Amino acid sequence: METTSDRLLWMYRTMVEIREYEETMAKVYLEGKLPPKIQKGLAFDIGAGPVPGEMHLAAGQEPVAVGVCAHLRDEDSVVGAHRPHHFAIAKGVPLNEMTAEMFGKVTGLGRGKGGHMHLFDPAHKFSCSGIVGAGAPQACGAALAAKKLGKDWVAIAFFGEGAANQGSFHEALNLAALWKLPVVFVCEDNKYGISVEKGDSTAIASNADRAAGYGMPGVLVDKNDALAVFEAAGVSIDRARRGEGPTLIEVKTDRYYGHFQGDPETYRPKGEVKALREHDPIPALGAVLREQGLLDDARDAELREAIRSKVQAAFDFARHSPYPDVAEAHRHVFVD
Amino acid sequence: METTSDRLLWMYRTMVEIREYEETMAKVYLEGKLPPKIQKGLAFDIGAGPVPGEMHLAAGQEPVAVGVCAHLRDEDSVVGAHRPHHFAIAKGVPLNEMTAEMFGKVTGLGRGKGGHMHLFDPAHKFSCSGIVGAGAPQACGAALAAKKLGKDWVAIAFFGEGAANQGSFHEALNLAALWKLPVVFVCEDNKYGISVEKGDSTAIASNADRAAGYGMPGVLVDKNDALAVFEAAGVSIDRARRGEGPTLIEVKTDRYYGHFQGDPETYRPKGEVKALREHDPIPALGAVLREQGLLDDARDAELREAIRSKVQAAFDFARHSPYPDVAEAHRHVFVD
Amino acid sequence: MTTQQKTRTLTMAQAISEAIGQEMERDERVFVMGEDVGKYGGIFSATTGLYERFGKERIMDTPISETAFMGAAIGAAAEGLRPIAELMFVDFFGVCFDQIYNHLAKNTYMAGGNIKLPAVVMTGIGGGYNDAAQHSQCLYASFAHMPGMKVVVPSNAYDAKGLMIQAIRDDNPVVYCYHKGIMGLSWMSYFEGSTNEVPEEAYAIPFGKARVVREGSDVTIVTLSQMVQKAVLAADTLAEEGISAEIIDLRTIVPLDTETVLASVAKTGRLLVADEDYLHFGLSGEIAALVAEHLDTIRLKAPVRRLAVDAVPIPFSRPLEQHVIPQVDGIVAAVKAQLATPIGL
């Protein structure tokens, strides 16, 4: 990614890829779960189908992932949370192994033992966790390592606005600021922590205002826009890379699906998602690209087709990969 | 405590009492520890003497305790930390039972089972904990109860500047602000968390500046002065009592002893304590009282004598109380 | 319970929320705090319908701040309120365990009995639906290991209601663990034996009384929570082969009904502990040790056996997960192996 146009195009393509991925997953996830095994009262069986277990999709939140990761290198670390696909894709985690992991296949990133909230790709320095708020301290550790190794690597901690009320948020921000660690904290404010609205969980309107409590810059990106994120993140990441310390960014973004697949979303005002989707950030960036002559219908169709194939291939790879042998369950508690 | 002069006098008397208590404890604590049991290399035996175990004294920090507690009633709650004597005394915890507790006697507040970091006096709504940062969430609970019960009680959480970097601090402040709880958070900045200076633990100079991150008032009392604390606390406590929500106060104060008795204090600049003691807040408040005609040498001598007797009586009570029978060890894990 | 009582079949989730609702009506001091306990009705439906009935002052959604609201439960309980704090998944206890085990569980003791903390920590446990290593654990033994908490682990709706009412009325901290796979949720396959007849009126089941689910003579299966339902299915299979298994549902592990366990093992001469928690340093060891301490009065016919999650995190992949969590056929196999391993004389 040399020029800005390259990056813009990369952001667009990656957003399309994330969206395609999430929409594909939303469909595949339902396979085998509906109609469920005959059992009284059962409407949906979370443990069934090719992708069992919880599933948190990030459609709508693509700008956060691409706007930040457009600035990153392989050696930079990203720590995500329970809703990790957009970050993983933007960080370059290979789709095949990532998808296979979510199918529980031996070809997966973690040989099937991690699952969708536990994607580890050391080659692309990506990790995540199902525990809300757990990632920020770990990102501090990656940043500390960079500093100790004399590298100009940065670390990104992504988390939700709900996570920003966890004690770990506070501890990590204080540590990062105190030790001037090359870490950027990126809070995705998608308005909800499961069913709880931000106003019912957070004493102030923007987490960016919490940065002052650590003597670090706080930046609010108040629209779900890849370019806006790109700019804010660029400044912060450069700052971190120069050794000038951490930044806290909050981005207002939108969650198009339920908290997890199967979420009845009764807490959500009717029509909210429809309204949000009218401000879809992907066509918005597409329009910018078109204005700049970087995109037209033909190129768009072409890249979408390529992405569809790539995503399809990943799901095929996952589907056709074998499950691990049960002996695998007893391996890797410890490295040998 | 009706008039302001009554309160001023109370603060003075209580500071004298706290100081007398801590100085007496410092002496009694050493009994039986020095010279130690003959054992190679042993200079001091923490488990020996009438008051075994850790001992954290608050001499020098009296203004924080009295300035806040001068505004409190019996029904208001105070949650302290590992250095709790000044708060307990200012909250009206009876000296006899408190001292007996530190001696491990059956007449103690907790029948000897708590010890110096675990003083519980439900009659005066005082509690504390040896876990740094643990008190603030509990104070929120007391405040929540007041709200639910329709009472105008307030709760105070006292903790050190070291504790303000714990996750619990952040979580409690957010909860209190979000739920508009009648709680006042009071941070004692005595410059050290054991050996670690504030600048080596805290990313910003004053925790009062962290209040903005919760949308609550933050107040810095930048001198170790009872009147200054009294004023700041009055405003905050009244605000809480009126149902207008929490406040965070930080007070710059001074620790005259080591972190715990036996602390070699090698991390502390030579002469620091001596310099601090030159600004002793007790004679400072005494001078104000004298100016206002509330105190003279005779009254001072008289009240000091009364306090000395009271403290002496408490230590005598503790000393002459019996130890619990060993069967006591198995009681009160659960209430009956 | 008299036979006149009106009963209906309820899921365990319904039984729990009914119990909480009845206690909230009886006692104004009872209230609920937790993540998504309000409008959502609890991720595992333990509070369904309560928000609508009692409003947001008594069914309180919290920020994702487990330390803050567990601490708040302590402070509120000390003032005489009776909070129920939901820890959505027990797996999250690591972010707030200090408040629970160092304070909620110890303050009464350290206060020499001068304060009481009538709080219920209610939490979802267990795996089997592929929620992986951070959302599938049982962990009840980690609470039971620490002094000062009662630990309740129901296996069915009837017990769940009576034990919840007892938990709320108890003046001590109670950790109430419901297994997600027996709640009777509409989105998770469950063991139907857990959905059973529940009286409409409030009733309390005393703590420390195990239930003999099924009498038998060849082996005692000591178990709890969802595993009770698996043990029942296993016993059916064993019975077909002429093996008679006695099943003991512990129901509470603090207090632990040692008498019922010892009497049963004395009778059958064989002990199998079937547990979904981690194998080592936990519940199954405790039950085995209990028997080992009584070998002067109990004559064993076979070595003790333990089935549990053997020293691995819960793997995500479905075949691996089903392999590491003991299943019905594993119980059957363990009993048969035990019968084939006599203690030599």
Add this chain to the structure above:
Amino acid sequence: MTTQQKTRTLTMAQAISEAIGQEMERDERVFVMGEDVGKYGGIFSATTGLYERFGKERIMDTPISETAFMGAAIGAAAEGLRPIAELMFVDFFGVCFDQIYNHLAKNTYMAGGNIKLPAVVMTGIGGGYNDAAQHSQCLYASFAHMPGMKVVVPSNAYDAKGLMIQAIRDDNPVVYCYHKGIMGLSWMSYFEGSTNEVPEEAYAIPFGKARVVREGSDVTIVTLSQMVQKAVLAADTLAEEGISAEIIDLRTIVPLDTETVLASVAKTGRLLVADEDYLHFGLSGEIAALVAEHLDTIRLKAPVRRLAVDAVPIPFSRPLEQHVIPQVDGIVAAVKAQLATPIGL
């Protein structure tokens, strides 16, 4: 170890800081984080002298933010560094256990072995000096119960050094528990048996190998940490009365040397577990269960016995504290009672 080696008598604290210093010299990636590990040298002197030698970039005082620095240890270890994070008292684990048990301990597994986390969590354990309920616990079993951590519990300076070096070199998370009452601190009465001869050069003691401290024929005392020193004194007393006790110092509880335990109990026919952790659902139960699972090959002469802290928080008051923590005379009495309780035929 050859006999030519130069040895000196060191306290356990000296042995630990020497081990860390030697490894830090050998390997630049090793560093220490924790509260008061720097200028102060560690509250229990586990890092004494290291700040002066290695400076504040490698001996890092942290804020009182255990979650932050445990998390930082994970992140740094994933990048190839080898952090040693001191949790000042193990009692504080409740504020940061999520980072430890859900992440440090599980990430390698969830990554299918694709990442390694060579971190040491070093922590002070134990009571006996009246530090009350929140500063006197052992809690090693709570770590050992969870998969993914090795757990080391040395009883003397020689072992402490070799096990610390092994811990630092191990590519997996290791929880290293030093008992405060055997560190040989100048301000706390200690068991002198823990201060012993230690070679100057670096050496590693492999994990999972218990040490037979003393051979005997009448009873096997399985123990660890400070309790080993108490057991030795108890065995001296017992020997005077003609009772021959074999003492096994587990040294590590994950991995657990089951072979040595089983072989010894098979020989003596009696097992006493002497432990300073909580009695129920913990270490003593695990050891008892191990034997109970092998009753087809082991012939017991007496029921298993366990000595540990019996379901109460550690009380502050000196006589109560000394009563609830097993002492030398308690071990003596337990062995005698065991000899008086034969298993009838």
